[in-house]
Amino acid sequence: MMDELDLRWGQPRTVLVGVPPMDRFPVLPQPLRWILGVRSRILDRELSSLAASGRTARWVPVDVDLLVPELFAADGFHPGDEGHRAWAEQIGRELMLIQS
Numbered sequence: 001m002m003d004e005l006d007l008r009w010g011q012p013r014t015v016l017v018g019v020p021p022m023d024r025f026p027v028l029p030q031p032l033r034w035i036l037g038v039r040s041r042i043l044d045r046e047l048s049s050l051a052a053s054g055r056t057a058r059w060v061p062v063d064v065d066l067l068v069p070e071l072f073a074a075d076g077f078h079p080g081d082e083g084h085r086a087w088a089e090q091i092g093r094e095l096m097l098i099q100s
Helices: 002-009 032-052 081-099
Strands: 014-017 057-060
Touching: 014 032, 014 081, 032 057, 057 081
Parallel strands: 014 057
Antiparallel strands: none
16 A cells, blocks of 8 residues: 555655554453454554655554553443544644654
8 A cells, every 4th residue: 555655646644553452452352352462563563664664654653551441432442532532632743743
């Protein structure tokens, strides 16, 4: 996808939002929580590497402080209202850095 963006728009500034550590999701049972935790860390590392590869991309890791049970929705998997707000603020701060 990054190659296609480069072809169409000449290496636009891109934000790669990190993959949350899914082993912190309260609803996931073991061993699924562990397996998805490993997988999410692998994907997150790949995003970080892609951003560091010289492209005009910025990787925004998920702030683990956002992964407290109070910020999850009632389903225990998705962010709740406050979780979405906090995550959007974190990403917004990174977008402001890119524009400056």
